[in-house]
Amino acid sequence: MNNDADTLQTLQGALDGGDPADALARTADAFYAPGAAPAPAMWFLRGQVAERATDYHAALHAFLRAADTDTPDPTHLFHCGHFLLNTAQPWAAARMFETLDKLVPGNVEIAVALAKAYLDAENYRKSAVIWEKLYKKTKAEDVLVQLALARMLSGDEKSTVKLLDGHPDRYRQLIVALQERGASPEAYRIARKATSLWPSQPHAWAYRGIISADLDNVADALRCHEKALSLNPGDPDFLFNLGTVYAVSGATEKAADAFRAGLAGAPEDIRLLRGLADCIRFTEETDELQTLERLAASNALSTYDRAAVMYCLGKAYDDLKRHGDAMRAYVAGGSARASERQYDVNDEVALMGRIRDLFSTVDLETLASAGHRSNKPVFIVGLPRSGTTLVEQILAGHEQVQGGGELPCLRDAVLYACDGRIGRRALSPWEFATPRTAPGATEIKDIAGRYLKAIDARAPDAKRLIDKQPLNDRYIGFAALAFPDATIVHCMRDLRDTGVSCVSKNFEAEFAFADDPESFAVYARAQRDLMGFWEALFPGRIVAASYEALVGDPEVEARRLVAAIGLDWSDACLDLAGSDRVVKTASAQQVRQDVYRSAVNRWERYLPEIEPMVKLLEGVD
Numbered sequence: 001m002n003n004d005a006d007t008l009q010t011l012q013g014a015l016d017g018g019d020p021a022d023a024l025a026r027t028a029d030a031f032y033a034p035g036a037a038p039a040p041a042m043w044f045l046r047g048q049v050a051e052r053a054t055d056y057h058a059a060l061h062a063f064l065r066a067a068d069t070d071t072p073d074p075t076h077l078f079h080c081g082h083f084l085l086n087t088a089q090p091w092a093a094a095r096m097f098e099t100l101d102k103l104v105p106g107n108v109e110i111a112v113a114l115a116k117a118y119l120d121a122e123n124y125r126k127s128a129v130i131w132e133k134l135y136k137k138t139k140a141e142d143v144l145v146q147l148a149l150a151r152m153l154s155g156d157e158k159s160t161v162k163l164l165d166g167h168p169d170r171y172r173q174l175i176v177a178l179q180e181r182g183a184s185p186e187a188y189r190i191a192r193k194a195t196s197l198w199p200s201q202p203h204a205w206a207y208r209g210i211i212s213a214d215l216d217n218v219a220d221a222l223r224c225h226e227k228a229l230s231l232n233p234g235d236p237d238f239l240f241n242l243g244t245v246y247a248v249s250g251a252t253e254k255a256a257d258a259f260r261a262g263l264a265g266a267p268e269d270i271r272l273l274r275g276l277a278d279c280i281r282f283t284e285e286t287d288e289l290q291t292l293e294r295l296a297a298s299n300a301l302s303t304y305d306r307a308a309v310m311y312c313l314g315k316a317y318d319d320l321k322r323h324g325d326a327m328r329a330y331v332a333g334g335s336a337r338a339s340e341r342q343y344d345v346n347d348e349v350a351l352m353g354r355i356r357d358l359f360s361t362v363d364l365e366t367l368a369s370a371g372h373r374s375n376k377p378v379f380i381v382g383l384p385r386s387g388t389t390l391v392e393q394i395l396a397g398h399e400q401v402q403g404g405g406e407l408p409c410l411r412d413a414v415l416y417a418c419d420g421r422i423g424r425r426a427l428s429p430w431e432f433a434t435p436r437t438a439p440g441a442t443e444i445k446d447i448a449g450r451y452l453k454a455i456d457a458r459a460p461d462a463k464r465l466i467d468k469q470p471l472n473d474r475y476i477g478f479a480a481l482a483f484p485d486a487t488i489v490h491c492m493r494d495l496r497d498t499g500v501s502c503v504s505k506n507f508e509a510e511f512a513f514a515d516d517p518e519s520f521a522v523y524a525r526a527q528r529d530l531m532g533f534w535e536a537l538f539p540g541r542i543v544a545a546s547y548e549a550l551v552g553d554p555e556v557e558a559r560r561l562v563a564a565i566g567l568d569w570s571d572a573c574l575d576l577a578g579s580d581r582v583v584k585t586a587s588a589q590q591v592r593q594d595v596y597r598s599a600v601n602r603w604e605r606y607l608p609e610i611e612p613m614v615k616l617l618e619g620v621d
Contacts, residue, residue: 011045020053040066044076057433088425090120124154145173184214202231213245221245236262255279270305277312282319307336311506323605330504334515343512345519347428349526354432359477361438370441372448375485380468382491385501387547392468394558397573402462406469413450414478417443448482476534487565493547495617496603521616
């Protein structure tokens with residue numbers, strides 16, 4: 001660029017419909033060449049273009065430069081604060097909005113933004129103070145609900161209930177808001193209050209049942225959903241809820257009955273079809289097969305519904321041993337899901353690289369005594385569908401072990417301590433995207449303290465608590481330092497079988513790499529490389545668990561794993577069919593078979609459809 005006018009024209013053109021990535025490249029010298037001194041307004045414009053280009057790092061850098069002046073433009077601060085808030089950095093956002101609030105006191109929009117930032121930053125009392133002032137000024141219902149949310153999260157249940165003042169819709173909104181924030185215990189207390197106030201309202205019971213299921217309280221969940229159905233018989237939503245709880249608790253026949261009862265009144269309800277497909281084995285005479293084929297041929301489905309139908313149809317074709325048709329249906333379902341996601345598997349690979357770079361400068365000797373000596377955590381990592389649920393079920397059969405499922409706690413603790421983010425809201429391109437120093441003793445102690453507090457709340461009496469979050473493989477280095485006496489188990493399975501199994505499941509966004517076979521292969525190679533890095537950095541710390549060995553000789557492998565977590569053997573560890581534990585993952589049905597042997601070498605059935613994936617995985621163990 002020859003001058004500021006050219007730079008301005010190029011960047012503005014990108015915002016008006018041009019190519020933002022090209023504009024960033026063409027104007028780079030105007031910002032980074034020796035002697036360049038662009039004005040804050042120009043940095044702000046570059047940040048907007050970078051945001052349009054989804055270049056997170058460039059956008060953040062530009063917005064921060066725009067705000068870094070003695071007389072910042074309030075518009076720039078407001079936009080930058082929201083950028084930080086929307087990218088899971090509420091602590092930094094709060095500081096930005098605090099500055100802005102001093103510059104423009106009394107502005108309602110700024111006060112709302114600051115209250116939201118405090119809420120996300122878990123500074124609930126400060127958030128409540130602002131919401132209360134806003135409610136007195138506006139009397140808006142949505143502000144009242146936010147005030148109730150902040151007070152409930154701060155532990156002030158009494159004043160929360162007083163605010164709700166017996167209004168059913170306020171209760172509903174607060175329950176949903178608490179649930180969305182992962183505050184299930186608090187949501188349950190409000191839902192229980194709602195069922196006592198309105199015992200004849202079926203939706204009050206339904207909300208409570210959903211939350212009870214989240215808390216693994218199967219008995220209460222079933223009671224609530226059955227109560228909702230007694231008040232509104234045949235309701236497909238309530239039958240779906242009931243069937244879902246039966247399914248995750250292993251009552252497959254009862255789950256199928258509930259789903260089919262719902263389909264009797266709503267034969268093309270895709271949620272019910274999806275639930276049923278996981279609970280039955282299709283035959284040519286299965287009525288729902290024809291329904292799925294008819295829906296698959298329809299042009300009236302949303303992208304989301306089309307994906308669900310194609311995955312269900314793939315499951316049906318698999319049951320019928322039409323494996324080529326099954327894989328084509330799975331790939332079509334994955335293609336539909338991919339079309340509505342903003343996802344690039346290379347973002348995941350880049351994140352693994354950034355974490356490796358971070359640990360390349362870690363002083364392990366200095367940090368050897370920084371962690372907590374608790375051996376309560378048991379981390380089970382591995383690709384989805386690699387046997388993590390099976391290993392958890394085996395270990396959780398022991399009377400001194402509690403299975404925690406796929407917990408967000410490690411990621412939350414790591415990103416809070418080392419990246420200033422909310423773990424469960426952060427996307428891969430954001431994590432560690434700005435330069436960070438290696439974690440030190442302060443960060444490791446903080447991770448250990450936060451993680452232990454979280455799991456102790458879930459399982460206060462358990463001697464071991466299993467965390468089988470597959471994505472914890474990225475954070476194993478932090479876990480190894482935070483808990484030098486904890487056990488880390490890496491589940492491994494033939495990657496071709498793992499890939500087929502992943503591609504056949506309608507995963508949510510966190511496992512979007514499974515949307516197509518080739519993306520899976522790229523991700524799997526990177527994951528294996530990362531685990532190799534951790535094994536070299538922490539020799540002897542990671543216990544390998546081979547899926548093939550486990551299904552080939554279950555007792556030998558199970559005994560080895562139980563010994564690895566420092567406990568004596570229990571015969572209950574192999575009674576998988578008799579387990580009453582809730583299983584919420586895609587393995588919910590298979591894992592209740594004593595040992596699921598039929599999945600070994602499953603990949604061969606799907607040739608030649610998966611040939612590109614197989615070739616990409618060549619040379620990887």
